[in-house]
Amino acid sequence: MEKIQVKASRTYDIYIGRNLLKDAGMYISEILPTCKLCIITDDVVSELYKDTVSQALSDAGFDVHTFVFKAGENSKNMETVHNILEYMAENEFTRSDGIVALGGGITGDIAGFAAAIFLRGIQFIQIPTTFLAAVDSSVGGKTGVNLHAGKNLTGAFWQPSLVLCDCDTFSTLSYEIFLDGVAEAVKYGVIISLELFELLLLHNQRLFSEPLVNEKPDHSDAVIEVVKQCVQIKRDLVMEDEQDTGIRQLLNFGHTVGHAIEKCSGYTVTHGHAVAMGMLIISKAAHTFGLCKTDCFSAIEEILKTFNFPVTCPYTAEELTRAALKDKKRAGKSITLVLPEYIGHCYLKKTDISNLEAFIKAGL
The missing domain is CATH 1.20.1090.10 (Dehydroquinate synthase-like - alpha domain)
Structure with missing residues (x-):
């Protein structure tokens, strides 16, 4: 397994390897105390990996909630972000709780933006499941959504607290x-x-x-x-x-x-x-x-x-x-x-x- 550290406005580690999902709770518990975590994922990735990650987080003592949106670029908008914020507010998430972005670049951008603006900022973890998200979008803190006028016109710089890149997830990609x-x-x-x-x-x-x-x-x-x-x-x-x-x-x-x-x-x-x-x-x-x-x-x-x-x-x-x-x-x-x-x-x-x-x- 490879470990790379980023020292930006938030210092965080990136783990790159195989068979990491089942240990997600262990890695996250090293940086966060037990709290509420909201897994944000799309309906395709949910079927593949949500249960594994949810179980790993629960086993580590986290109170796990899940928000699932329809896969695709058409969901990368303010409506999806609004729905996430309402869901987290209804479930009484606080500033000591966090978000787990489980999926590709669209999921990471949406979840990261929600983390940046909910209660003026809470921590989030990136778990990329696509090759694109692994090599690029899960790292660096760019978050955001599209407007009708163009791509990524609304967003924020908000660094993750951890990135877990399990390369085994690439096997389910076309x-x-x-x-x-x-x-x-x-x-x-x-x-x-x-x-x-x-x-x-x-x-x-x-x-x-x-x-x-x-x-x-x-x-x-x-x-x-x-x-x-x-x-x-x-x-x-x-x-x-x-x-x-x-x-x-x-x-x-x-x-x-x-x-x-x-x-x-x-x-x-x-x-x-x-x-x-x-x-x-x-x-x-x-x-x-x-x-x-x-x-x-x-x-x-x-x-x-x-x-x-x-x-x-x-x-x-x-x-x-x-x-x-x-x-x-x-x-x-x-x-x-x-x-x-x-x-x-x-x-x-x-x-x-x-x-x-x-x-x-x-x-x-």
């Missing part, structure tokens, strides 16, 4: 959902780590399946290594720039266009798939305008195709620009884009919004 996490891992490779990029390229689709008998290297351990490297990169960026005003913005590579694709699709294109398309569009445009030292577009396209990502964007530059201009990363008449200089290094470039459509068009 390959398409697993790919959402792959896209985020590729992002980490492009912005910071050539080593991670090459690790993903080496193992490619075999990361998803159990290793064959006598197959070398052992791909089951590669998944844990990928999660560890991604979390370490994010840990370092968060500790340097917790409020996302500087270097942490590198984590937005592919996201400005990716969020626009999600919005244009009515969220039928999932986050990771949209980010994959966004990375390609941005890297192709950067190459076209001579803003990178090497042809990052070809390298990113190669690795995404190795994983069998769908990489063709069905929307026009005009449609994507209209959606992107409502992105939370816009500041007045400018928006900050993350551009690749070479694989393993990206940089931030403030761009006038009047030039955004032409830039996106060059990437399509």
Whole structure:
């Protein structure tokens, strides 16, 4: 098992390994006294893991409550948060109680936001069950929900008190959902780590399946290594720039266009798939305008195709620009884009919004 510590506005540990769910109560009892805990999960994950986690918490002496919402991006809104807050108030949760986010990135964002605003802030624990949540969204304290105008436009910075990443939960994912996490891992490779990029390229689709008998290297351990490297990169960026005003913005590579694709699709294109398309569009445009030292577009396209990502964007530059201009990363008449200089290094470039459509068009 791997243990990584984050020292931000709250110091907390991230455990990465296998067969951790059954010991969730033990890990949580090390940081919280016995209290009420509300497991927040969706109706898909509830069927898979709620009973295991609930029993583990009960065995450790916690008073366990559960709130289940309908799975999917359409539940990531203020109505769901309102219902959670009302449920916790009705069950007399206090400031000494906590929330356990059990599920993927949507669950973590919703539960974390509820924790940030209930009684002006209570502690919460992240238990990610998707590859995407494990490598990215469960760490760093970004929480929030969508508005009709766009993605993640309402939220708060609220660090978890603990992250338990049980990689065995990835076995219940479809390959398409697993790919959402792959896209985020590729992002980490492009912005910071050539080593991670090459690790993903080496193992490619075999990361998803159990290793064959006598197959070398052992791909089951590669998944844990990928999660560890991604979390370490994010840990370092968060500790340097917790409020996302500087270097942490590198984590937005592919996201400005990716969020626009999600919005244009009515969220039928999932986050990771949209980010994959966004990375390609941005890297192709950067190459076209001579803003990178090497042809990052070809390298990113190669690795995404190795994983069998769908990489063709069905929307026009005009449609994507209209959606992107409502992105939370816009500041007045400018928006900050993350551009690749070479694989393993990206940089931030403030761009006038009047030039955004032409830039996106060059990437399509």
